Amino acid sequence: DGGITQSPKYLFRKEGQNVTLSCEQNLNHDAMYWYRQDPGQGLRLIYYSQIVNDFQKGDIAEGYSVSREKKESFPLTVTSAQKNPTAFYLCASSIEFKPQHFGDGTRLSIL
């Protein structure tokens, strides 16, 4: 079955450390997205990519970086510049004119 795989499911970060969250899709979707979810705040867009080798900042990109070297993969790096990284991170993908399809998320916590 096609879908989106996010790994790991739980991740812990030490102070000053960069961590990378994986997102892989086999839906052949062109667009991919990263969201951050905090309690009571819905989803906020971090970065999105509409095509390979191109991506744009969303509403809260500071302290995060992404790459899109392959259509199937859109990893998110949470850098040490992100001072409050504890959150639930969701990856999604879509094709034009269709709703977004989501992975099961990665929960990031600070040690």
Added chain:
Amino acid sequence: AQSVTQLDSHVSVSEGTPVLLRCNYSSSYSPSLFWYVQHPNKGLQLLLKYTSAATLVKGINGFEAEFKKSETSFHLTKPSAHMSDAAEYFCVVSDLGGFKTIFGAGTRLFVKA
């Protein structure tokens, strides 16, 4: 500009009674509207979508929503709640292409036995 407001942060119903989750939207053009459901520690699952066809949209698990342009509303309903419906629900508005997407803050549905 687009925006979406979910009018209730929490809704509590008894099993077997109707569910109403309210959503108002704002859009400068004809929007696409969606409802998603999220169970704990899971991603979002699409319940239903409105894309300018029929104004009454039927979704999965017995849910439906009615698009009312005059009221700028897209409320989610279900005739009879089940315990498995307990989750968080998100109302979402996007442009026609689906790239510019705005999520509501969510409504947590509690179902009492």
